[in-house]
Every structure is written in C-alpha cells, then in structure tokens.
Amino acid sequence: MILTNGLGGIATASVLRQLDSNLKKSLKNAAEISSGKKINSAKDDPSGYHISEEMKKQIRSLDQCNDNSKKGQTMIDTASGGIDQQIAIMRNLKKLALDAANDSNSPADRKIIQEHANQLFAESENIAQTTQYNGQYLLNKSSFSREDTSFNPNTPYRAIPNSTPVLQQAAANGGSYTPAQGHYTAITISPIANTYDPASVGKGTTLTSLPTAGDIVWDNNNNTYGRVTLNSTDNALYISSAAGDTLIEVNGTTNGSYPTAASTNVSTIADYPANTANPAIGSTVAASAAPIFDNSTPPNVTTNIYTVANEPGTNALSYFTPDGSTSIISLDFSNLFSTITSIPGDLNGLGFSFDCGGCNQYVTIMFDSSTASSSLYGSTDPSAEEAICYKIGVQNVTDSQSLLETVFNGITTANSRNNNASLPNSNNLTTEIAGRHNISLNYYAPDQFTISKDGPTATFNNGIEGSLETTDYYKPTQTLSLQTGTNSSQYTNVKVPNTTLAALFPDYSDHWDTEPQSSDYPNPWPEEYADLSDAEKQSKWRKEVWPYPTDNTQDLSTAFLTRENAGKFIDTTDQSLKYLIHSSTLTGAESNRLNYTEDNLTTASTNTTASMSTITDTNMAKAMTEYTKNTILGQAAQAMLAHANTNASNILSLLQ
Structure with a gap:
C-alpha cells in the first residue's frame, strides 16, 4: 500500500510540475504576442534588456539632436x-x-x-x-577677438611713489638727471702721461725782442699772463691781463720809441708740466702741454681744460671732453633695494624714463612683478611715434644685480632688432633700446651698466612717463x-x-x-597680380577679395x-x-x-531603431507557434493530472 501511494504521488507531482512549466511558457508567449515585444522586463533577457535600453536612450538623443538641427537651420x-x-x-x-x-x-x-x-x-x-x-x-x-596693449605717450609724467630712488643719479638730483654730452678719455701717467696741470701756467723764457700785438705773453711785474695790445694814443705795446694794462719793456726799449733802463718785463708762457700722479676726481686737467687760450682780451685758458671723472661703465679714471654728441649715464639700482622690503612685489609699477631734448622721442621702462616675460609697445599717437615703452617682467628678480640683468635681457628679447645678447656673460655686451639716436644699454663685465644716447641731450627721470593702455578688439x-x-x-x-x-x-x-594678416594674403599671388608691387597687390586683394x-x-x-x-x-x-x-x-x-x-x-536613428528591433521585437510566427504548442501541452498536462488523481482514488477505494 505504501509503494502504491508513493508511485501515485510521484506521478501527480511530476505532472503538476510539467503543467506549471507549460503554463509559464504559455503566459510568456501570450505577453510577447500581446505586447509585440519579446523583452518586457529585465528578467526576460537581462543583457538584451540592457542593450535595448541603451539603444532607446541613443534613439531619443538622436531624435532630439535632429530637432536641434532643424531649429538651428x-x-x-x-x-x-x-x-x-x-x-x-x-x-x-x-x-x-x-x-x-x-x-x-x-x-x-x-x-x-x-x-x-x-x-x-x-x-x-x-x-x-x-x-x-x-x-x-x-x-x-x-565676439571678443583680442586685447591690444599700446603705449599712450600723452599721460603726464609720474614720479615714483614715495620718491623711491630707482635711478641712483636721478634720485640724488631731485628725481632727474641730465648727463653731459661728450666723450671720455682715459688718463695715463706711466709710461707716457697724457694730461697736464692747468694750474701751472707760468713764466717761461725772457723775451729778447718786442712781441706782436695779439701775442700771449707773461707779465713779469704782475706774475700773470695777458694779451699784447697796441695803444692807439701813444702807439705803445701793453700787456692786457687780469691785473690791468702794463707797458711792455724789452731790453730798455718800449716799442722802440721810449728808451728806459735796460730792463725787460715780459716772458714767454711756460708749457704745462705733465701730471706725475693720478689727479683727484673732480679736479681739472689739461689735455695738451701747451696752454690754449681763447680770443678774448684779457685771454682765458679754456679749450683744453677738463674735469676728472670715472668713466661710466668702466670706472676708468678719465677726463670728460664735452665736444661730442653722446650722453652716458650709469645704471645703478642699489638705492632702490635699500628702500623696498618685498621683492619682487614692491617693484611692480616702478620704473624710469628718459626724454630726448630734440625730438618727440622718449623711452619708458616699467617693471611688472606678475610675469617673467617682457614686451615692447609703440605709441598710439602718430605725432609721437618715436615714444616707446618696455614692460619688463621682474617676477624672478631677487636683488639689484639680477634686476639689472633682467632689464638687459628683457630689452633684448622684446626688441626684435637685437642680436640676442644676454646675461650673465663674461664679455662686454650692448643691447639696443631704440634705433633712433642709437640709444643702447651697455654691459661692462663683470657688473657695470650704462645707457648711452647719441644726438640731443637726454634727461633721465626717476619716474614713468606715459602709460600702457588696453583696447579690446572684436570680430x-x-x-x-x-x-x-x-x-x-x-x-x-x-x-x-x-x-x-x-x-x-x-x-x-x-x-x-x-584687418588681414600676412598669412591671409594668397601665396603665391594669382597671375593678374604679377605686374603689381607688394603694396598694390595687398590693396587690390583687400578691396576685391577680403570679405570685410x-x-x-x-x-x-x-x-x-x-x-x-x-x-x-x-x-x-x-x-x-x-x-x-x-x-x-x-x-x-x-x-x-x-x-x-x-x-x-x-539615418543614425533609423539604423539604431532597426538594431533595437532585432533585440526587442517579437517574432510573431514563432511566438504563435510556441504559444499554441505550450497551450496544447498545458491542456495535456491538465488531463494527465486528472488521470493521475483518478488512479490514486481507485487504489484507495480497493482498500476500503
């Protein structure tokens, strides 16, 4: 009895399990047929569901982009x-x-x-x-195109705040300094002296004959020199000097008309003695042994007397001859670094400038602590086209010497005409500041700097002239x-x-x-431009082709x-x-x-939709076949379940 009941239970369970499976398949087939989709939830096909949802997102996005394009058009x-x-x-x-x-x-x-x-x-x-x-x-x-920085030369001169002494010489002279024009000649003592003591003009040899009117002679009586003049009243020769007029006597004769005692009161002028020791800075020297006098009466020793100085840049003991057209000033920022506390921040906005005394040219050099690069800006005023400004990036400056080197290198890189001279260097170098008047920044190894300028004198200012201004340009x-x-x-x-x-x-x-740039013009030019100059080519192309x-x-x-x-x-x-x-x-x-x-x-949306359809859309013929098959199997399973239950009941009835 136990065996019979067990077999009947097993058969019923087996039929029930198959019936449940057929019903599930049939329900799934019904869902596919009714919705037209073979993936109705993630459980139907997880990977297919993921792919199809991504495609739906893509299709919606493509359709929106298509709408965007239509609106844009x-x-x-x-x-x-x-x-x-x-x-x-x-x-x-x-x-x-x-x-x-x-x-x-x-x-x-x-x-x-x-x-x-x-x-x-x-x-x-x-x-x-x-x-x-x-x-x-x-x-x-x-639309914004670019920012153009230019130099406005019409902004008035501005002294550096708090009178910060940017230039040593300028600071010592009320903020400005005008160097003398001329050239320096080095003084030598040995083996050959090239300067003489101008304070030693004195008596030479006694004259043995009367001098001629206009000669320069020594007045023995008054111990000075003077010019020989002819008195129109008594027709006699006199020495006209700072002491007055003295009648000339030579061997007891005054102009051959007035015999006197056998005496002589005139002599020649002695040559300057050569300097045997270096003269002091600020003293005077003569550049020739023989005194040179002007044409005044009484005469003055003038044209060969010069002041002793150290030549800027070389510091060589020299005498300065004011007969040239070159101005030279030493560039020295040592005073500046004795007053500022934060480097390079306190340098920002500082600088110096110098004016040409004979034209509209001036140069401004200003410091910018926000950058290490330097730029050169020209004037926006056509009447002051020679006015320029260097903006020197001092971001990496640490002391006075590095500032000097930074100014030198900044001018070199900003001025395209320079020869790329740069510091540090063991050789003397020069970099051009401005071509007009040959304005240059000069470096003398190991650590001296000067600015030199030809032509009209220049005034150096411990401050800034002009200003940098920015203008926005648009397309x-x-x-x-x-x-x-x-x-x-x-x-x-x-x-x-x-x-x-x-x-x-x-x-x-x-x-x-x-405005067209050089790269905008055609290269090569069309044949119809062949007989035109470059300016004519650009003008014709600008007028006929350039769209603006x-x-x-x-x-x-x-x-x-x-x-x-x-x-x-x-x-x-x-x-x-x-x-x-x-x-x-x-x-x-x-x-x-x-x-x-x-x-x-x-096209992209259509193709993506087609691809998604292969994943999600129901194959109706196949789905109907599967549905019919699973329905029939389900009905058969129900019949078998009923039959299995009937068998079990029959066995139980036999036992009663």
Whole structure:
C-alpha cells in the first residue's frame, strides 16, 4: 500500500510540475504576442534588456539632436532672410549714390536723395537690431577677438611713489638727471702721461725782442699772463691781463720809441708740466702741454681744460671732453633695494624714463612683478611715434644685480632688432633700446651698466612717463552652438555675422579686428597680380577679395549731398555689399550643411531603431507557434493530472 501511494504521488507531482512549466511558457508567449515585444522586463533577457535600453536612450538623443538641427537651420535661415533684405537695401543705396553723383541733380535734388538714403540706412539698422529667433538676436552681436596693449605717450609724467630712488643719479638730483654730452678719455701717467696741470701756467723764457700785438705773453711785474695790445694814443705795446694794462719793456726799449733802463718785463708762457700722479676726481686737467687760450682780451685758458671723472661703465679714471654728441649715464639700482622690503612685489609699477631734448622721442621702462616675460609697445599717437615703452617682467628678480640683468635681457628679447645678447656673460655686451639716436644699454663685465644716447641731450627721470593702455578688439560675428551629437562635445558651431551700420561702414574707433594678416594674403599671388608691387597687390586683394569692409570716416548723413561725397560712397557701398553677400553666402552654406546633419541624424536613428528591433521585437510566427504548442501541452498536462488523481482514488477505494 505504501509503494502504491508513493508511485501515485510521484506521478501527480511530476505532472503538476510539467503543467506549471507549460503554463509559464504559455503566459510568456501570450505577453510577447500581446505586447509585440519579446523583452518586457529585465528578467526576460537581462543583457538584451540592457542593450535595448541603451539603444532607446541613443534613439531619443538622436531624435532630439535632429530637432536641434532643424531649429538651428530655421534660425540660420531667419538670419539669412534678414541679410538678403539688407542686400536689397544696399543695392538701392548704390543706385541712389550713382544718381547723386550725376551733376544733372541740383542741391535740392541731392537733399531729397539724402533723405531717402537716411530712411534706407535706418531700416538696414532696424533689420540688424531686431532680427531674432526665439529671443536670440542674430545680426547685432560681436565676439571678443583680442586685447591690444599700446603705449599712450600723452599721460603726464609720474614720479615714483614715495620718491623711491630707482635711478641712483636721478634720485640724488631731485628725481632727474641730465648727463653731459661728450666723450671720455682715459688718463695715463706711466709710461707716457697724457694730461697736464692747468694750474701751472707760468713764466717761461725772457723775451729778447718786442712781441706782436695779439701775442700771449707773461707779465713779469704782475706774475700773470695777458694779451699784447697796441695803444692807439701813444702807439705803445701793453700787456692786457687780469691785473690791468702794463707797458711792455724789452731790453730798455718800449716799442722802440721810449728808451728806459735796460730792463725787460715780459716772458714767454711756460708749457704745462705733465701730471706725475693720478689727479683727484673732480679736479681739472689739461689735455695738451701747451696752454690754449681763447680770443678774448684779457685771454682765458679754456679749450683744453677738463674735469676728472670715472668713466661710466668702466670706472676708468678719465677726463670728460664735452665736444661730442653722446650722453652716458650709469645704471645703478642699489638705492632702490635699500628702500623696498618685498621683492619682487614692491617693484611692480616702478620704473624710469628718459626724454630726448630734440625730438618727440622718449623711452619708458616699467617693471611688472606678475610675469617673467617682457614686451615692447609703440605709441598710439602718430605725432609721437618715436615714444616707446618696455614692460619688463621682474617676477624672478631677487636683488639689484639680477634686476639689472633682467632689464638687459628683457630689452633684448622684446626688441626684435637685437642680436640676442644676454646675461650673465663674461664679455662686454650692448643691447639696443631704440634705433633712433642709437640709444643702447651697455654691459661692462663683470657688473657695470650704462645707457648711452647719441644726438640731443637726454634727461633721465626717476619716474614713468606715459602709460600702457588696453583696447579690446572684436570680430563682427557671433558663434552659436547647436547640440547635434549625443555627447556634450559633439556640437556644431555656426557663425552669424554682425550687419549693423557699424560693421557695414566701420570706423577706426569701432575696434573691429578685421584687418588681414600676412598669412591671409594668397601665396603665391594669382597671375593678374604679377605686374603689381607688394603694396598694390595687398590693396587690390583687400578691396576685391577680403570679405570685410575697409575702415572709413565718411559721414553717412552727408554722403549724397555733393557729387564728391556720392562718388566716394559708391566705393564705400561696394565694400558693404561685398561683406553682406559674403555673409549671406556664409549663412546659406551653414544652412545647407545642417541639411546633411539632419539626414545623418535621421539615418543614425533609423539604423539604431532597426538594431533595437532585432533585440526587442517579437517574432510573431514563432511566438504563435510556441504559444499554441505550450497551450496544447498545458491542456495535456491538465488531463494527465486528472488521470493521475483518478488512479490514486481507485487504489484507495480497493482498500476500503
């Protein structure tokens, strides 16, 4: 009995398990058929579910990017439509200019033409200012291009704050210093002396005959020198000196007319004795043994007397001859570093300058502690084109000597005409500050610096003259980004031009960055440019090919009032039309480009959808077959379950 019941239970359980399996399969088949999807939840196919969900995300993203492209194309077409209207306006303006340039018009006629043109100008500007798409203004924007730093020479001189002594000599002389012009000659004592003692002008040999009027002789009576003069009253010769006039006597004769005692009171002038020891700084020396006198009466010893000094740079004991055109000043920042506490921070904004006494040239050298690089800036004022400014980066400066080297190296790197001389170096070097007047910074090994200048004298200032000013320049265009890819970095930039009157008729003060650079010109030039000079080639290409209008100063409000103005405006409007046509071509090309972008996105979305369909969509024929099979199996399993239960009941009934 136990065995029979066990076998019946096993059969029932087996049939029940199979029935449950058939029902599950049938339900799954029913879900696939009713939804059309073979993956209705992650449990159906985890990996397939993951792939399909990623594809759904991709498809939605592609579809949105496609919408973005369509919106972007509509936006570009809106801008293009506005530009086309402006082109029509410019054509009408050229027609009016051609009419106004004809002398068949009276001044009253031209005034009417000007009024008509003013309305067209206003409407062109209105189109540029109001054309928009969904609140995004399209034709009146610009984009930052570059920041231009230039030197304004008209800013007044400014002393260094707190009288900080940047230049040693300048600081010692009320903030400025004007070195004398001339040249230095080294003094030698041995083996050959080249200087003489000017204080030793004295008596030479006694004269044996009367001198001639104009001679320089020694007055024995007054122990001084003087010039021989002829008295017109008594026709006698006299010595005219600082002591007065003394009658000349030679061997008892005064001019051969007045016999006296046998005496002589005149002698020759003795030569200077050579210096046998180095003279003191600040004393005077003579450059020749024979005294040289001027033409005054009484005479003065002048032209060969010089002051002893140390030559700037070499420190050689020298005498300075003020007969040249060179100014030399020692460059020494030692006083500066005795007053500042934070290096290089306290150097920021400090500097020095020097003026040329004969022209508009001056040079400013200022320190910038925020950088280690240096730059040279020219003047923004055409009347002071020789004014320049060096901005010297002093970020790495540690002491007075390194500042000197930094100034030298900064000038070398900033001035392209220099020969790349740099410090430290064991040789004497020179770097050019300015070509005009041969202004140079000179280095004398091991540690001396001077600035030398030819021409008119220079005044060195312990402060800054002029100022550096920055000007922002702009491109007459704005860049708009269209998200046309599913990643953040996949976007399309479109450029929309600025077509305001300021861009169509630019002025120098508008600060548009639209001038061609050397790399913009064609290389090689087309054949039709072959017979032109370089300047003519660039001018022709600039006028005919370069898309941006040239700067002009024509007043649009009077452009049609005279024949001359109208003639000038014909060329001006040609330039504006060239720019507008280029702008319309640009926007048209961008709109055309977006057609391809949209087609590509549509293709990508379609293909991705097809790929996802192979993973998620139900194969209906197969699903129906499986459903039918599993349904029949389920029905069979139910019948077998009933039969198994019946067998068990029959066995139990036999035992009763």
